[in-house]
Amino acid sequence: MDYSVVARDILEEVGGEANIVNVSHCMTRLRLTLKDESVVSDENVKAIKGVVGVMKKAGQYQIVIGNEVSKCYNEFLKLGKFGDQAGSAPAVKKGGNPVSLILDAISGSMSPVIPAIIGAGMIQVLNIILGWILPAENQTLQLMGVIGNTAFYFLPVLVAYSAGRKFGGNPVLVTAVVAILIHPNFVALTGAEGGINFLGIPVTSFDYSSSIIPAILTAWVMSYIEREIEKITPAFTKNFLKPMLIILISTPIAFLILGPIGSFIGNGLAAVLVFIQSHVSIAAYVIMAAAMPFIVMTGMHWAFIPVVFAALETPAGESLMLPAMLISNLAQGAACFAVAVKSKNGGLKQLAGSSAVSAIFAGVTEPGLYGVTMPLKRPLAAVCISSAITGMLAGILNVSASSFASPSLLAVPIFVHAEKGSNFAFACVCAAVSIVLSFIVTWVMGFKDPEENKN
Numbered sequence: 001m002d003y004s005v006v007a008r009d010i011l012e013e014v015g016g017e018a019n020i021v022n023v024s025h026c027m028t029r030l031r032l033t034l035k036d037e038s039v040v041s042d043e044n045v046k047a048i049k050g051v052v053g054v055m056k057k058a059g060q061y062q063i064v065i066g067n068e069v070s071k072c073y074n075e076f077l078k079l080g081k082f083g084d085q086a087g088s089a090p091a092v093k094k095g096g097n098p099v100s101l102i103l104d105a106i107s108g109s110m111s112p113v114i115p116a117i118i119g120a121g122m123i124q125v126l127n128i129i130l131g132w133i134l135p136a137e138n139q140t141l142q143l144m145g146v147i148g149n150t151a152f153y154f155l156p157v158l159v160a161y162s163a164g165r166k167f168g169g170n171p172v173l174v175t176a177v178v179a180i181l182i183h184p185n186f187v188a189l190t191g192a193e194g195g196i197n198f199l200g201i202p203v204t205s206f207d208y209s210s211s212i213i214p215a216i217l218t219a220w221v222m223s224y225i226e227r228e229i230e231k232i233t234p235a236f237t238k239n240f241l242k243p244m245l246i247i248l249i250s251t252p253i254a255f256l257i258l259g260p261i262g263s264f265i266g267n268g269l270a271a272v273l274v275f276i277q278s279h280v281s282i283a284a285y286v287i288m289a290a291a292m293p294f295i296v297m298t299g300m301h302w303a304f305i306p307v308v309f310a311a312l313e314t315p316a317g318e319s320l321m322l323p324a325m326l327i328s329n330l331a332q333g334a335a336c337f338a339v340a341v342k343s344k345n346g347g348l349k350q351l352a353g354s355s356a357v358s359a360i361f362a363g364v365t366e367p368g369l370y371g372v373t374m375p376l377k378r379p380l381a382a383v384c385i386s387s388a389i390t391g392m393l394a395g396i397l398n399v400s401a402s403s404f405a406s407p408s409l410l411a412v413p414i415f416v417h418a419e420k421g422s423n424f425a426f427a428c429v430c431a432a433v434s435i436v437l438s439f440i441v442t443w444v445m446g447f448k449d450p451e452e453n454k455n
Helices: 003-013 042-046 069-077 098-131 139-153 155-166 171-180 184-191 213-232 241-279 281-298 301-311 321-342 346-362 366-376 378-397 409-415 423-445
Strands: 020-025 029-034 053-057 060-064
Touching: 003 042, 003 069, 020 069, 020 098, 029 069, 042 053, 053 366, 060 366, 098 139, 098 155, 098 213, 098 409, 139 155, 155 171, 155 213, 171 213, 171 241, 213 241, 281 321, 281 366, 281 378, 321 346, 321 366, 321 378, 321 409, 321 423, 346 366, 346 409, 366 378, 378 423, 409 423
Parallel strands: none
Antiparallel strands: 020 029, 029 060, 053 060
16 A cells, blocks of 8 residues: 555545644544535545545544554655644534544544553563463563563653644653652652641542553643743743743643642442442443444544553553454444355455454554444444343453553463463453354345445
8 A cells, every 4th residue: 555645545535634633543534623514525525545534523523544654644744844843732612412532532642652552561471471481480581571571660751742742732841840749759758657748738548650641631731831831930030930930830740730620530440340340240341342332433442551551540440441352343343254255256355354354453443443344234233232142241241451562362371360261261252252153144134235436
């Protein structure tokens, strides 16, 4: 695929450089903020070879490319000067659905961080496998554990930078402020017996490592603080007075107000999730697995998982998100494979086949969802049906994960559980059932095969 051509065609269809405020990308989507979306024809954009689909979320025009979106993004940047430099991203738009805006803020803050989380998660998978062979005291294994855990421990710092860009603030200053929350001396002072005060105000002790909600809240508030300080500082002092005032004002707000609020929200989310798993686990597995394609449509599937993990004090696997995602991803891949086998349309066969590989082996379902199952409708229904049935099985077996990775066939070792000897075997059973059942249901339900000359 020549992404220079794809990028050029996209730029032309969205109204050219003059109509673009900002451009970024997540794992599968090129995300554009446009001045005027009314000038864009969705059908013309979808018709571009290399484009899988189009989504509109909270002021963003999102073009689904697939696994190689970064190549398209890099080619796109060559075509003009877009607002993608550090600190230049626009703040979240005012107006619109508040829920949608909140989801967009979280998703936009998390999307740039996902590659680091997935990479670290896959290292944890590798560490699990090596742990079958090497003793726990092996120094290489111990260092591998540190490598795999670092991205999660410093997750608030990574999120701070991306959230700073998302809200239009200086991402380096946001990172510096959020890093204070996990500074060893800050942790020691706030955790000391009797606590510590700042200007006579008690500083509440929280464990902010791996927590993302305080970082996002801090980045949002700092974007306003920075704009106000920009107005009042004289030009000749901006190089030194402006950053000093931003840090000096923002840091106490972060550890006195925003950090505790974010931790409270996170702990509340954890309590809800633990309650759901403890009281309605089977139903929750069924609902989560069946609804996963629609969660993917919101773009929030990757954002939710780190939020869930950061909020839970119990091991990461105590969340049902990963088993549900594994089931849904494999079902999506199997449905695409069934379409690839059954369809007589050459273009659809190629798209469905590559989408099946992407979903089953990489855990990336957007190409299959937007390019195959959603347009054909009945395969999407087959995915939901088979996922619900397999989710019931996973709920009965109480399948859980022990580490984070993009849920796929290659990442099944994340279900090796030290305290549940049969958990890995149960996860393998669920994976096999999801693939076989989704293929059969898709094949039996069928679909309207498009003509060869149609996209």
